[in-house]
Amino acid sequence: MSFKSNKELFESMPYGLNKKLAKGIDTIIQFHLTGKEPINGYLTIKKLQCTYTKGVHSNPKTTIKSDSSLWLGISNNEIPGDQALINNKYTAEGDIGILLKLTGLFAPSTETEKGTEPKNEEIKFEYKTFEPESIKKIVVFDGGPRNSKFSKTTFMVNHFCKGAKFAGAQVDYISLKDMKINPCTGCFTCWTKTPGECIFKDDMTELRIKYRKADLIIFASPLYIFNVTGIMKVFLDRILPNMKPYMLINEGETKHPHRYPEDKQQGFVVFSAAGFPEVDHNFDGLKASFRCLSSHSEKTSLMGEFFMPAAELIAQPVYVERRDRVEQTCYNAGVQIVKQGKIDKEFMQAVSMAEITQEKFQKQANYAWEALDGKASYLKNFPRLDYTSAM
Numbered sequence: 001m002s003f004k005s006n007k008e009l010f011e012s013m014p015y016g017l018n019k020k021l022a023k024g025i026d027t028i029i030q031f032h033l034t035g036k037e038p039i040n041g042y043l044t045i046k047k048l049q050c051t052y053t054k055g056v057h058s059n060p061k062t063t064i065k066s067d068s069s070l071w072l073g074i075s076n077n078e079i080p081g082d083q084a085l086i087n088n089k090y091t092a093e094g095d096i097g098i099l100l101k102l103t104g105l106f107a108p109s110t111e112t113e114k115g116t117e118p119k120n121e122e123i124k125f126e127y128k129t130f131e132p133e134s135i136k137k138i139v140v141f142d143g144g145p146r147n148s149k150f151s152k153t154t155f156m157v158n159h160f161c162k163g164a165k166f167a168g169a170q171v172d173y174i175s176l177k178d179m180k181i182n183p184c185t186g187c188f189t190c191w192t193k194t195p196g197e198c199i200f201k202d203d204m205t206e207l208r209i210k211y212r213k214a215d216l217i218i219f220a221s222p223l224y225i226f227n228v229t230g231i232m233k234v235f236l237d238r239i240l241p242n243m244k245p246y247m248l249i250n251e252g253e254t255k256h257p258h259r260y261p262e263d264k265q266q267g268f269v270v271f272s273a274a275g276f277p278e279v280d281h282n283f284d285g286l287k288a289s290f291r292c293l294s295s296h297s298e299k300t301s302l303m304g305e306f307f308m309p310a311a312e313l314i315a316q317p318v319y320v321e322r323r324d325r326v327e328q329t330c331y332n333a334g335v336q337i338v339k340q341g342k343i344d345k346e347f348m349q350a351v352s353m354a355e356i357t358q359e360k361f362q363k364q365a366n367y368a369w370e371a372l373d374g375k376a377s378y379l380k381n382f383p384r385l386d387y388t389s390a391m
Helices: 006-015 068-075 081-086 096-105 152-166 204-213 230-237 284-295 311-315 317-340 345-352 358-372 374-380
Strands: 027-034 039-046 049-054 062-067 091-094 137-142 170-175 216-220 248-250 253-255 266-273 300-308
Touching: 006 039, 006 049, 006 068, 027 068, 027 096, 062 068, 062 096, 068 081, 081 096, 081 358, 091 096, 096 317, 137 152, 137 204, 152 170, 152 216, 152 266, 152 300, 152 311, 152 317, 170 204, 266 284, 284 300, 300 317, 300 345, 311 317, 311 358, 317 345
Parallel strands: 027 062, 137 170, 137 216, 216 266, 266 300
Antiparallel strands: 027 039, 039 049, 062 091, 248 253
16 A cells, blocks of 8 residues: 555555564664654564554664655555665664565565575585594685775684684785785796796795695685686696696596695685676586585595675675675574584675675666666767778
């Protein structure tokens, strides 16, 4: 139904609570509306009941400040609430996650959100496991170009490492963007003239030693054009001296033998965040690269993969619940890999859940880019190509 005023809206809401969706919700939402219809009032939702009270609550969980005409338009589905929030047309403070549920809480029980949520397919890969408490030394190679404030990949890794440290592991965190690493030239000098030694005397000399000494390696790379970043790819290319040039066939795979027989078996875990809301068809290239590294290595085996789609959303206050779940999941996985020598697939699947429909994600992402005015700025001076002239 369409409301003629906010007064009518708030007085009707207690009678329209969807009790199925309200299960477990205990909150107080304060409204401060200004403009043509100024209103101060708050909703209390608790024990499957909703009440509306005029005035100002002393300790609300969420406070919404808006122009009254705007809020009425949002409530009547005449104005996209997501777009209004992204463009700062109204403000929300406190537990902003309730905004994701607000519309559904007062929708009919039979009404569901339109759109398709990306499928979270069962993971069929068999990951390597080690003896409990055998992982003592962890080395992180972070191939992201952003700092920890903005990197969603680093966000996951940091909490995984906190869990691992709590369980007793030592963690050495290396940001590859701060290292001097020359790209491999494919000269094969490290295989012929100076076995095990690269022609470049840069930071990779020490990094290869750290790589060998680790019980567990963490590869962290945001998804760049469906694979690792250029920084990470250069690093991976420069691991070549740790292998011998000879050919070895093992379990149907042709591979290069590991150069150092004294090195022990080690595991590795992959972390990657991406903008798209699906895991399938986006992480395929990155996933294949690291699985090949595992199958073609004598000493290094894949123990887990954490792929987070729609990653930019966790920076938004409205998605605080998802961010908290990812944080706790990664932390628990870090504890488990040290104490038990494995990672449950349920942890990986929990991180891979976008928890948003493709259609809703598309709208929110486009609203955000529109707010940044990226397309309009680009089109001002974009190069116009003449396809009619002869080449």
